[in-house]
Amino acid sequence: MKSIAFYGSSLLSSYWNGAATYYRGLLRALAARGYEITFYEPDVYDRQKHRDIDPPDWCRVVVYDGTVPALKAAAAEARHADIVVKASGVGFEDDLLLAEVFAAARPGALRIFWDVDAPATLAELRAAPDHPLRRMLPDLDMVLTYGGGDPVVSAYRGLGARACVPIYNALDPSTHHPVPPEPRFAADLGFLGNRLPDREARVAEFFIGPALRLPDQRFILGGSGWHDYPLPANLRSLGHVPTADHNAFNTTPRAVLNIARDSMAEVGFSPATRVFEATGAGACLITDYWQGIEQFFKPDEEILVARDGQDVAEHLAALRPGEAREIGARALGRVLREHTYDHRAADACALFRTHALGAGIPS
Incomplete structure (x- = not known):
C-alpha cells in the first residue's frame, strides 16, 4: 500500500489553518518512507492568496474550486489510491466531501477519517445522532487523531469507530529549528x-x-x-x-x-x-x-x-x-x-500495515 489520497483544509497555506504544519510534517515524513501522496484542498477563505509554501516535490497538491462540481471531481480521484483519508475541518461542504470521497474509494482501499480537532468533532457528533460521520464510523477502517489520548479514543469507540489511534503533533526539524534572533x-x-x-x-x-x-x-x-x-x-x-x-x-x-x-x-x-x-x-x-x-x-x-x-x-x-x-x-x-514527524510516521506506517494485513490486503 503506497498511494495516499488526502483530503484536508490546506497544505500550502497556514492562513486560518492551524493544521497546515501538522499536515506538512507528517506527510513529508510519510513520503520519505515511500508513499506517493496527493493532497486535495479547496480554494476557500483566501488561503491561496496567503500561501506559505509552494507545492512541494514530495507531494502532489490539487487545489479545487470551492464549488460542488469541483468537489465531486476531486473526490472521484480517490478511486486511484490505496489509502483514502478525509480530514476534519476541510472548510467547504465537509459532509458532502465525506460521502463523496469514501463512496469513490475502491474496494480494498484503507478508509481513514483523520481528526485534527477531535474535541470539536466529538461535541458535534454527540449533538447530532444522525450526523453523516457518526453513521459512517462503523464502516471506516479507523479514525486517527492528532491528540486526545484515552478520552478521545474511548469516545470514538463508543460512537462506533472500529479503531481510534492518536498520531500526535511533532517537529519537522527541516522546517522548525534554531535561527539567529531578529x-x-x-x-x-x-x-x-x-x-x-x-x-x-x-x-x-x-x-x-x-x-x-x-x-x-x-x-x-x-x-x-x-x-x-x-x-x-x-x-x-x-x-x-x-x-x-x-x-x-x-x-x-x-x-x-x-x-x-x-x-x-x-x-x-x-x-x-x-x-x-x-x-x-x-x-x-x-x-x-x-x-x-x-x-x-x-x-x-x-x-x-x-x-x-x-x-x-x-x-x-x-x-x-x-x-x-x-x-x-x-x-x-x-x-x-x-517527538519528530519521522517518529509519528513510523507509528502511522505500522497502523497502515496492520490494518491492511487484517483485511487481507497485501501491504
Whole structure:
C-alpha cells in the first residue's frame, strides 16, 4: 500500500489553518518512507492568496474550486489510491466531501477519517445522532487523531469507530529549528495563535493578564483576528505571521507561550503543533497546564507550566536569559530524540500495515 489520497483544509497555506504544519510534517515524513501522496484542498477563505509554501516535490497538491462540481471531481480521484483519508475541518461542504470521497474509494482501499480537532468533532457528533460521520464510523477502517489520548479514543469507540489511534503533533526539524534572533520579534514573552472563540478567554487570562501585571516587560502577539482587541501598551500585535517567520518568532523572545483552546485543555493529551515548533527552535516554552504534559516534556526542566496568568507572570519575572536558554536547549534535545514527524510516521506506517494485513490486503 503506497498511494495516499488526502483530503484536508490546506497544505500550502497556514492562513486560518492551524493544521497546515501538522499536515506538512507528517506527510513529508510519510513520503520519505515511500508513499506517493496527493493532497486535495479547496480554494476557500483566501488561503491561496496567503500561501506559505509552494507545492512541494514530495507531494502532489490539487487545489479545487470551492464549488460542488469541483468537489465531486476531486473526490472521484480517490478511486486511484490505496489509502483514502478525509480530514476534519476541510472548510467547504465537509459532509458532502465525506460521502463523496469514501463512496469513490475502491474496494480494498484503507478508509481513514483523520481528526485534527477531535474535541470539536466529538461535541458535534454527540449533538447530532444522525450526523453523516457518526453513521459512517462503523464502516471506516479507523479514525486517527492528532491528540486526545484515552478520552478521545474511548469516545470514538463508543460512537462506533472500529479503531481510534492518536498520531500526535511533532517537529519537522527541516522546517522548525534554531535561527539567529531578529530585532522585529524582540520581546520578553511571545504568543502565536489566531483569535478563536474557545481560545479568547484563555488568552486574556494567560497572556494579556500577565502583560498588565508586568508593564515594564515587552509582549508580542502573532496571529489573525486580534486587530480590534483592546491591548495594553506593552503588548504589540503583529497580525498573521507566516510560517517562514515562525523560527525567528520562537527563537527571539526570552520565552514563548502556548495556550490550549478550551476544548483541548479539557480533554488533555493534546499538545499543540506550536509546542513542538517552539521547542524545536530552542525556545523556552511556558505552557498552560493540560493533562499528559509529562508524557512529552519534564516540567521545570524542559518546559515551564502555568496554571493561570499569575503563574505566567511569576515565571517571567523570575526567568533569567541564561536559564531560559538552558531550558530551551533541554527541550530541543528531548523533541529531537522522541517527538519528530519521522517518529509519528513510523507509528502511522505500522497502523497502515496492520490494518491492511487484517483485511487481507497485501501491504
